Amino acid sequence: MYITDIDTKMKFLHGFSNKSRVLILESIKEEEKTVSQIIDELGISQSSISQHLACLRGCGLIVGRQEGKYMYYRVRNKLVRDLLTNFDTVLEDIHENVHGCQNHIDEKEADHVG
Amino acid sequence: MYITDIDTKMKFLHGFSNKSRVLILESIKEEEKTVSQIIDELGISQSSISQHLACLRGCGLIVGRQEGKYMYYRVRNKLVRDLLTNFDTVLEDIHENVHGCQNHIDEKEADHVG
DNA sequence: CTGTCATATTAGATTGTGCTAATATGACTT
């Protein structure tokens, strides 16, 4: 089996390391959408969405097609779609064991522990 | 299908967002190892490895078991293992389209483009 | 060819992350 080098892998995985990006991926997982639709749906600023879309393109996770003045984005292919589904499958199984990575636990959350 | 909330999902995905963590996961994907073994294998500092292991535990991705003064870590279960394999499967398919997220392209890489 | 709408890009401020160095804990040995 061909093993892609770790740096390429990290660039790819970077796509999943931010909440806005993951929400975008989920939003366009099953159907392509215009940038405006994504903005409206997620309530994230135009600039931020645009930057994240550029990022996701660079990660190889999504593709865009222009139609007039609209830009339609969708998840690249079935493999990526299946990977997104796989996240949910694993999470369903292990979610009770997910407590967050040390440095991430901020006041808000620390409060309602116990 | 039960959908885990996005914040839990992000805590989980955080495990894959760092090179050292991904290397650790790959290292213990098929067999459990002691912390020392991982340190030797990856050549990353003891402190750093220990912090990443704590992080991966918090992400629910790995489990540890103590045996005397040694701590053995392994990937939690087959589902997580399969997810790691899935990364490689997708990458094999899309790696030509992975160019990195804008903000990430630093001098070193920018040089040997073209 | 001017205005408008959709999207992209840039700069700068703010926040988050990961490293190193130092120190702490806890198990086992003598």
Place this chain on the structure above:
DNA sequence: AAGTCATATTAGCACAATCTAATATGACAG
């Protein structure tokens, strides 16, 4: 109980990532 080895924790710095605000581009309508 003192020493040693394996691992964990903490603090602080350096750097990376993300957001906002402002501006730019490019397509189409009039």
